[in-house]
Amino acid sequence: MRWMGMPIAIWAVFAKSFQAQLTAVLGYDPDTARKITEKAKPKYREIIAKLPEFEKGDRFSMNIIGCAMLGAFVLSMPRRPDVESLTDYYEKAQMTPLMKWFCRQSGKSKFTPKDIAGMKATAARKAADRNPYSWNMDFYEYPDGSGYEGRFTKCGICTLMQELGLYDLTPAMCHLDYAMSEAGGVTNFVRQYTLASGDPYCDCGYQKKRV
Template sequence: MTYFGMSFGMWTMFAGSFQKQLTVVFGYDVDTAKTITKKAKPKYREIISELPEFEKGDRFKMNIVNCAMIGAFVLSMPERPDVEWLTEYYAKSMMTKPMKWFCQMSGKSKFTEKDIAGMKATAALRAADRNPYSWNMEFYEYPDGSGYEGRFTKCGICVLMKKLGLYDLTPALCRLDYTMSEAGGVTDFVRQYTLASGGPYCDCGYKKKGFMKAGTEAGR
């Protein structure tokens, strides 16, 4: 995968936040945070260069680019963080003001015909059959009309984290799904399994906030 385009844009957008949170979450001093960031940039470019190009229509390219960034930072830290600390670090680094705005805009189109058509197209693409760093997903609409679920049987983040020797830290990245759903403001994110925790699949369920089944009354 080329560094230019999305990969370059994501570094430009988030590197400053990743550097700032090194001091906020981990307590590194400013100079150490700058040194880590300086080391992380070439590592990030190296990771990106070893990834295949994603197919047109594959909506998960951004996910793997984000994984490459957090991986580069972890590999550049003086000490390896544990999952709990990395979960906080990753969430705070990613949830910048522009990212929160993006989540809110995405929330406005959630459950629309276009959104559901996009989910179905993603499920049909089965990109991970050709690119191990992408995802395979099955799409399920909840029969009660409360929302839908994407059920992932292959996960590019799991593959890349294994390659980087960071697989045990993968749950820290999975947790961002909850944070982004909350920022969107229209869904309650529900999950039973993750591949990273040994589950049979990764379920990403989005339920409409305040959903009330037709024919029911508040308080019943």
């Protein structure tokens, strides 16, 4: 994957937040947080360089870039965080005012014909059959019209976290789905299973909030 473009843009947008939460959540002093960030940037670039380019129209490239960035920070920390503290860290690092705005904008088109068509196209793509760092999903609309579910049978984050030796920390990334759904303002996110927990799939359910 090329460094110029989305990877460098994601770093520019989120690096300060990732650094700030090293102190606010994980308890590092500001100087150590700065050193971790300085070490994480070349590690992030190294991880990105090993990833293949995603197919045009694959909606999951940002997910794997976020995974690469979190992995780079964890591998640059002097002590390995537990999954609970990393979950809190990642949510607060990601849910910046800009990200919350993005989620609200995305929420405006949730459940529209264009959104449904996009989900069906993603399900049909089966991108992980050709790129192990992408995702395969099936799409199910709830019969009562209350929302839909994306059911993932292959997960690029699981693949990359395992390669980085961080697979046990994968649930810290999975939890962000709840925060993004809440920020969007129109859905309740529901989940019973995750691949990272050893289940056969990840179910990502989006139920319409009652007005």
